[in-house]
Amino acid sequence: MGAYIVRRLIQSAVLVFLVASFMAIFIQLLPGDPAYTILGDKASPERAAAVRKQLGLDRPIYVQYVDWIGSVAHGDFGDSLISDRPILNDLARRLPRTIELIIASMILAILVGIPLGVIAANYRNQMPDILVSIISLLGVSTPVFVSGTLLLLVFGVRWHILPATGYVSFTDSPWGHIEHLLMPAVTLALLEAAVILRMTRSSLLEVLSEDYVRTARAKGLGQRIVLYHHALRNALIPVVTIIGIQAGTMLGGTVIVEYIFNWPGVSTYLLAAINQRDYPVIQAIILIIATLFVLLNLVTDLVYAAIDPRIKYG
Amino acid sequence: MDKSAVRGTTHTADSVSELAGSMGQTQGAVRRSISTWGRIRSNPRVVVPGIILILIVLMAIVAPWILPHDPYDMNTRDRLAGPSTTYLLGTDEYGRDLLSRVILGSRTSLVISVSSVALATVFGLILGVFGGYLGGVWELISMRLVDALLTIPPILLAITVVAFLGPGIGNLIGVIALLYMTIFARISYGATLQVKNREFVEAERVLGAGTLRILWRSILPNILAPIFVQMSLSLGFAILLESGLSFLGLGTPPPKPSWGNMIGAGRGYMDQDAWYVLWPAIVISITILCCNVLGDGLRDSLDPRLKR
Numbered sequence: 001m002g003a004y005i006v007r008r009l010i011q012s013a014v015l016v017f018l019v020a021s022f023m024a025i026f027i028q029l030l031p032g033d034p035a036y037t038i039l040g041d042k043a044s045p046e047r048a049a050a051v052r053k054q055l056g057l058d059r060p061i062y063v064q065y066v067d068w069i070g071s072v073a074h075g076d077f078g079d080s081l082i083s084d085r086p087i088l089n090d091l092a093r094r095l096p097r098t099i100e101l102i103i104a105s106m107i108l109a110i111l112v113g114i115p116l117g118v119i120a121a122n123y124r125n126q127m128p129d130i131l132v133s134i135i136s137l138l139g140v141s142t143p144v145f146v147s148g149t150l151l152l153l154v155f156g157v158r159w160h161i162l163p164a165t166g167y168v169s170f171t172d173s174p175w176g177h178i179e180h181l182l183m184p185a186v187t188l189a190l191l192e193a194a195v196i197l198r199m200t201r202s203s204l205l206e207v208l209s210e211d212y213v214r215t216a217r218a219k220g221l222g223q224r225i226v227l228y229h230h231a232l233r234n235a236l237i238p239v240v241t242i243i244g245i246q247a248g249t250m251l252g253g254t255v256i257v258e259y260i261f262n263w264p265g266v267s268t269y270l271l272a273a274i275n276q277r278d279y280p281v282i283q284a285i286i287l288i289i290a291t292l293f294v295l296l297n298l299v300t301d302l303v304y305a306a307i308d309p310r311i312k313y314g
Numbered sequence: 315m316d317k318s319a320v321r322g323t324t325h326t327a328d329s330v331s332e333l334a335g336s337m338g339q340t341q342g343a344v345r346r347s348i349s350t351w352g353r354i355r356s357n358p359r360v361v362v363p364g365i366i367l368i369l370i371v372l373m374a375i376v377a378p379w380i381l382p383h384d385p386y387d388m389n390t391r392d393r394l395a396g397p398s399t400t401y402l403l404g405t406d407e408y409g410r411d412l413l414s415r416v417i418l419g420s421r422t423s424l425v426i427s428v429s430s431v432a433l434a435t436v437f438g439l440i441l442g443v444f445g446g447y448l449g450g451v452w453e454l455i456s457m458r459l460v461d462a463l464l465t466i467p468p469i470l471l472a473i474t475v476v477a478f479l480g481p482g483i484g485n486l487i488g489v490i491a492l493l494y495m496t497i498f499a500r501i502s503y504g505a506t507l508q509v510k511n512r513e514f515v516e517a518e519r520v521l522g523a524g525t526l527r528i529l530w531r532s533i534l535p536n537i538l539a540p541i542f543v544q545m546s547l548s549l550g551f552a553i554l555l556e557s558g559l560s561f562l563g564l565g566t567p568p569p570k571p572s573w574g575n576m577i578g579a580g581r582g583y584m585d586q587d588a589w590y591v592l593w594p595a596i597v598i599s600i601t602i603l604c605c606n607v608l609g610d611g612l613r614d615s616l617d618p619r620l621k622r
Contacts, residue, residue: 015462019462143558143599145574146599149577150595153584153591251470252468255470271473274474277478282474286474
């Protein structure tokens with residue numbers, strides 16, 4: 001197990017390094033020039049060249065790349081080309097907000113998805129199951145930007161129950177913070193809940209058809225005990241995996257949710273950086289997200305092995 | 315949304331390629347293929363979404379002839395007018411007819427999603443089938459490429475590439491095809507591994523058939539079932555991605571209408587005219603819903619053992 005973890009960690013590190021390197025070189029090859037973002041589109045080519053020189057963008061790409069790798073290895077992501085602020089500070093402020101959003105919606109999705117999945121499996125092919133299936137299909141099929149926009153329309157614009165957009169820090173106002181968090185978290189949770197629900201239902205149905213469940217029923221145990229004590233525990237193993245994988249995809253989902261609700265996390269930072277051609281910021285965020293993504297996958301695999309003794313990695 | 319699809323489909327790839335294998339044993343038996351087709355045709359979960367999707371495609375094809383108004387014609391006096399007899403679905407912020415724009419938008423969305431899925435299928439199949447059949451260096455290159463692409467959440471990669479190349483239909487098609495190619499590569503790779511050592515492939519090899527001929531005649535027909543299922547699901551994802559990017563202002567450039575950029579624009583006028591956002595939202599959701607139901611239904615029909 002230890003050797004397996006070490007091997008996976010090394011593989012992950014190599015993968016992240018390759019992706020970060022590729023992106024670092026790739027984005028510089030694409031058209032666009034941060035000098036013109038700073039100076040405006042009407043700037044003279046001479047002034048733009050001077051700004052590029054000052055930012056170090058006139059050096060060959062491979063020199064810039066080696067330089068970047070060197071400072072990242074020292075834990076320094078450099079400064080934003082546009083705002084001149086250290087990127088690390090901005091990231092340290094924004095990353096927790098994105099992670100908070102993901103965790104909040106994950107909890108919501110689990111609280112809704114697993115019970116509904118159990119109900120659906122328990123009433124297989126009856127009315128509750130059909131209702132739940134329709135809900136989950138709608139959840140999977142509605143794009144995040146549609147559900148987010150509709151929630152915003154109903155609760156923020158029409159009924160004024162919740163603040164439409166923005167962010168209030170928890171220390172300023174705990175209640176205001178939760179109010180602002182609620183809609184983005186629900187939007188992100190809708191899709192996840194649907195996925196978790198489907199997985200719970202099909203996995204539970206599979207387990208319920210196994211021999212040991214039949215034995216438990218033959219002993220005369222009630223449906224409730226069979227369901228919760230015998231079946232559900234094993235049925236949740238694949239659900240845990242799907243939750244881990246979904247946490248990774250939620251990183252992508254936050255891009256649109258943060259944009260709709262103006263949530264000042266990593267994704268809004270990335271969108272702004274892309275528009276301004278702020279190379280070091282883009283590189284830093286892609287590196288961070290790729291790392292998180294790969295680590296999440298690794299942790300998911302390990303948790304999978306931990307809760308299911310039948311699975312061994314060697 | 316995408317990674318789960320990938321994991322989900324690797325699972326189906328295995329089970330469906332088992333099916334592909336079992337179909338291979340009765341290769342040439344016409345009766346078998348008729349019964350598969352019959353199963354597909356009699357499954358309401360294939361037929362109903364299939365008909366709706368065909369109608370949407372027809373709408374996109376005949377769009378220029380059925381538009382009630384010019385979708386680019388601005389009537390500033392009628393801006394943000396709700397549904398009326400003149401403008402059945404109302405108008406947008408420039409007074410352009412929403413019904414005409416929704417209809418024309420179906421063209422944009424479908425052209426982009428269909429062509430990107432077609433490209434993704436072809437290149438994914440090439441990577442996966444060659445990687446799976448030839449093994450060795452081919453396998454290493456194709457599968458590591460896929461792994462690397464899967465390290466970044468798809469929407470992030472798409473946003474980065476499109477933002478730098480500039481919004482445009484060609485760029486969108488390229489990016490979406492690149493992203494979904496990975497899924498097709500994985501599925502066809504898994505399915506090829508399952509099929510490549512079966513007797514009928516070996517028989518053809520013994521008969522002296524060349525690699526390309528074996529791939530084309532023996533491997534490909536036997537791995538198509540999971541590919542069809544994935545094409546249907548990917549179509550939904552591609553529409554989702556295109557409209558998501560357009561929503562962020564990185565997809566289809568205005569004034570050309572697409573469902574995503576209509577929602578993105580309508581968002582700013584929600585307090586004045588909610589219909590503006592609602593129409594494209596409804597159409598997108600129905601289309602994606604149909605793609606998903608169709609994919610699930612096809613999977614059930616092509617492999618009855620999977621049905622739970």
